[in-house]
Amino acid sequence: MSDIDAIPEFKTKSGDGQDVGITNLSAFASGPGIKSMAEVLAIILVAVVIIGGTEILLNVFAVPQYVLPKPSQIGLALISDFHLILPHLGYTLVELLSGFAIGAVVGLVMAAVITQFPFVEKVVTPYILLLVTTPMLALVPLLILRFGFGYTPRIIAVALAAGPMVMINAATGFRRVDPGKIALARSYGASTIQIFWKIRAPMALPMILVGLMIGSIFGLLTAVGAEMVGGGFGLGNRLTSYSSMIQMPQFFAVVLILSILGILIYVLFFLIGKKWASWEA
Amino acid sequence: MNAQSSVQPKLRVRGATKVYSTGSGDLLAIDRCSLDVAPGEIVSIVGPSGCGKTTLLWSMSGLHGLTAGEVLLDGKPVKGPNPEISMVFQEANLLPWRNLDANINFPFEIKGTKPDRVWIDELLQMVGLEGFGARFPRELSGGMRQRAALVRALSFKPSVLLMDEPFGALDSFTREEMNRLVEQIWLDRPTTIVLITHSIEEAIFMSDRVVVMSARPGRVANIYPVPFPRPRSLDIMATKEVFDLTNAIKREIVGDQKSRFSTPSAPVFQAAK
Ligand SMILES: Nc1ncnc2c1ncn2[C@@H]1O[C@H](COP(=O)(O)OP(=O)(O)O)[C@@H](O)[C@H]1O
Ligand SMILES: [Mg+2]
Numbered sequence: 001m002s003d004i005d006a007i008p009e010f011k012t013k014s015g016d017g018q019d020v021g022i023t024n025l026s027a028f029a030s031g032p033g034i035k036s037m038a039e040v041l042a043i044i045l046v047a048v049v050i051i052g053g054t055e056i057l058l059n060v061f062a063v064p065q066y067v068l069p070k071p072s073q074i075g076l077a078l079i080s081d082f083h084l085i086l087p088h089l090g091y092t093l094v095e096l097l098s099g100f101a102i103g104a105v106v107g108l109v110m111a112a113v114i115t116q117f118p119f120v121e122k123v124v125t126p127y128i129l130l131l132v133t134t135p136m137l138a139l140v141p142l143l144i145l146r147f148g149f150g151y152t153p154r155i156i157a158v159a160l161a162a163g164p165m166v167m168i169n170a171a172t173g174f175r176r177v178d179p180g181k182i183a184l185a186r187s188y189g190a191s192t193i194q195i196f197w198k199i200r201a202p203m204a205l206p207m208i209l210v211g212l213m214i215g216s217i218f219g220l221l222t223a224v225g226a227e228m229v230g231g232g233f234g235l236g237n238r239l240t241s242y243s244s245m246i247q248m249p250q251f252f253a254v255v256l257i258l259s260i261l262g263i264l265i266y267v268l269f270f271l272i273g274k275k276w277a278s279w280e281a
Numbered sequence: 282m283n284a285q286s287s288v289q290p291k292l293r294v295r296g297a298t299k300v301y302s303t304g305s306g307d308l309l310a311i312d313r314c315s316l317d318v319a320p321g322e323i324v325s326i327v328g329p330s331g332c333g334k335t336t337l338l339w340s341m342s343g344l345h346g347l348t349a350g351e352v353l354l355d356g357k358p359v360k361g362p363n364p365e366i367s368m369v370f371q372e373a374n375l376l377p378w379r380n381l382d383a384n385i386n387f388p389f390e391i392k393g394t395k396p397d398r399v400w401i402d403e404l405l406q407m408v409g410l411e412g413f414g415a416r417f418p419r420e421l422s423g424g425m426r427q428r429a430a431l432v433r434a435l436s437f438k439p440s441v442l443l444m445d446e447p448f449g450a451l452d453s454f455t456r457e458e459m460n461r462l463v464e465q466i467w468l469d470r471p472t473t474i475v476l477i478t479h480s481i482e483e484a485i486f487m488s489d490r491v492v493v494m495s496a497r498p499g500r501v502a503n504i505y506p507v508p509f510p511r512p513r514s515l516d517i518m519a520t521k522e523v524f525d526l527t528n529a530i531k532r533e534i535v536g537d538q539k540s541r542f543s544t545p546s547a548p549v550f551q552a553a554k
Contacts, residue, residue: 180374183344188391189362198390202378279378279417 069249077249078256085238085254089261092223092235095151099158100219104212106159107166111204112196115174128171131164137225149231154223161222162215169211173204206277213269220262289356290317291473292341292441296350299336310336312498313350320440321471325484326492329534333499334477335445341475342368342443354441364392367439371446373426375418375433382414385433396436404432407469408462424455428462435466444476448483457515460486464512481530485523486513493533503533 051071057063058070065073078085114121136157143153177200185195227236235254242251297314300307311333318324326334339345341352343359343366352359354366375384385405389396405411408428418426427447434442448456460483467474478484484491485507495502505526509517517523 180370180372181376184368184370184374184376185387185391187342187344187362187366187368188388189364190391194391198387199376202376205378277378279419 066246066248069252073249074252074256077247078253081250081253085235085250085257088233088235088238088254089257091151091233092220092227095154095158095223095226095234096216096219098151099155099223100162100216102155103159103161103163103219104166104215107163107211107215108170108208111167111170111174112200115171121171125171128164128168131160132168136161136222137229140226140229143226144230154226154231154234157222157226158219162219165215165218166208166211169214170204170208173207173211174200176203176207178203206273206280209269209273209277213266216265216269217262220258220265224258290353291320291322291355292316292318292475293353293356294337294341294350295353297337297340297347297352298349299333299340299345300348309498311340312500314494314499314501315350316492316501316504318473318475320473322490323467323474323476323488324490324492325476325478325488326494327478327481327484327530327534328494328499328502329496330479332494332496334494337494337499338368338443338445338475338477341441342366344368364437365439366441366443367434367437369430369434369442369444369447372450373418373423373430375426375429377418380415380417381410381421381429384418384429385436388433388437392437394437397438400438401432401436404435404466407466408432423451424459427451427459431459431463431466435470435472438470439472441473441475444474446477446479449479456480456483463487468512481527481534482518484530485526486515486518491526491530493530505530 055071058068069077114124139160140153140157143156147153147156181199181203182195185199190198223234224236224239227234228240231237235258238254239251242248242254294314294316298312299310301310302308314333314337316324326337328334340347341359343352343361343363346360354363359366375381376387379387385401386396402411405413408431410425410428410432413421413425413429418429421429427450430447448459451459463474464487466472474487476484476487478487481491488507491505491507492501493503493505494500507526
């Protein structure tokens with residue numbers, strides 16, 4: 001155990017473990033940083049201009065609906081066909097949530113364990129990087145061949161896409177050991193388990209949240225992509241189906257739902273980060 | 282208290298020797314250090330940087346073991362972290378994700394004991410931090426953080442307080458304020474204190490005895506008594522006794538480093554016996 005003999009220097013603020021994660025937290029936790037009512041109004045104004053402007057331009061140039069539907073048509077389709085789209089939103093969410101849960105749990109546990117063994121970590125890291133950089137969508141046709149057109153191949157793909165993202169960021173977090181804080185806990189007689197839960201885990205939390213956010217966004221992409229490859233349900237399937245039937249307003253309504261889903265995920269983790277990881281920003 | 286227990290030192294270091302194994306061989310950090318600290322005594326340790334002060338203090342706290350020698354607390358060997366001993370680290374070492382209250386509560390969470398609210402409130406009041414419980418470390422000044430660390434260290438009423446350059450990062454005014462605060466707390470509840478510092482003035486103002494360590498491998502080179510009654514006023518720092526003492530200690534440390542550089546044969550790395 002090298003920890004036991006290490007005398008901390010306390011020269012750097014939070015240990016010198018450099019963050020080499022996919023994104024850095026300060027950008028994430030500080031977020032868009034909306035401060036005043038004026039900024040909110042400005043953002044709404046821009047939306048109104050863009051949507052209204054598109055509506056007018058499409059009208060003026062009489063662009064046919066199958067090329068680009070007018071915002072108003074998309075809105076109407078969203079309302080009139082929402083009951084048809086809703087079940088598919090449910091299917092996609094089931095895939096996303098279960099695949100993400102599996103991937104996140106496995107990724108977190110692996111990050112926590114592997115960072116305790118520097119040698120194992122060195123050996124495993126290139127393979128995790130390989131998993132991070134390989135688009136898991138590429139495996140979907142194979143998974144479908146093996147598991148059929150149900151939920152299974154999609155959930156596996158989502159887990160494979162999210163897990164390594166969670167793991168690589170969480171590992172960055174767990175690697176940031178501050179010997180001084182561990183010495184502090186040990187001076188009160190802390191056990192290894194207590195040190196993990198009271199020092200290592202909270203120190204890793206900001207990076208874990210980054211991993212969970214990126215992992216869930218990747219999970220959403222992979223779920224929709226997998227649905228486009230095969231199987232008769234899910235928002236991705238709606239996209240292929242509406243576009244093949246040239247139902248462009250419905251097609252864009254689904255795209256709109258997907259954007260809102262992505263934004264909700266971001267906002268969720270932004271709020272969690274603000275609540276639990278703002279000490280680092 | 283009978284005659285014998287008042288003679289027994291609170292903390293006794295005997296022949297403390299510590300060898301670190303490093304990539305480039307063994308490194309003898311401290312060599313046969315011996316020191317007795319009486320109950321309620323304040324002892325400072327000064328010495329050139331890297332001479333093994335922290336190594337010695339960590340051995341006293343039980344945070345790491347010795348290669349040879351032993352540390353005794355009330356006559357019993359210290360083999361690991363001990364509930365009677367509390368550490369104050371360089372820079373406050375507060376947990377940034379916890380507010381002040383939660384930071385002070387941290388030792389009790391680890392120990393699984395109940396905090397003595399009355400005592401903690403008294404401490405907070407003494408250091409002027411009452412009402413700051415909801416603040417996070419980043420919202421406190423350096424001095425406030427170190428005061429919070431002091432409260433945390435004393436919260437569970439240790440009988441020995443080990444401090445490793447606790448005020449080194451503070452400006453000199455804040456540092457003097459902290460020194461007086463420690464003395465005030467000590468007067469309120471006498472604790473045995475070992476203080477590492479790189480400020481000879483701080484060492485003299487604070488302690489009953491100043492231990493000077495030699496350059497690596499660290500040995501106890503000399504021990505200077507500082508016979509001023511408490512509470513001390515900053516005025517003692519202007520006396521001739523303190524002036525002479527400061528110079529003697531300074532000469533000892535500087536001279537030690539000079540001799541180290543003038544004798545190239547002096548072993549910097551030395552194998553364990
Ligand atoms: N964990 C360690 N492994 C190897 N060498 C160490 C370790 N900790 C301290 N040292 C070395 O031991 C010597 C004494 O260190 P330290 O006790 O921190 O000195 P000081 O506190 O007096 O500055 C230094 O040369 C330092 O580099
Ligand atoms: Mg030191």
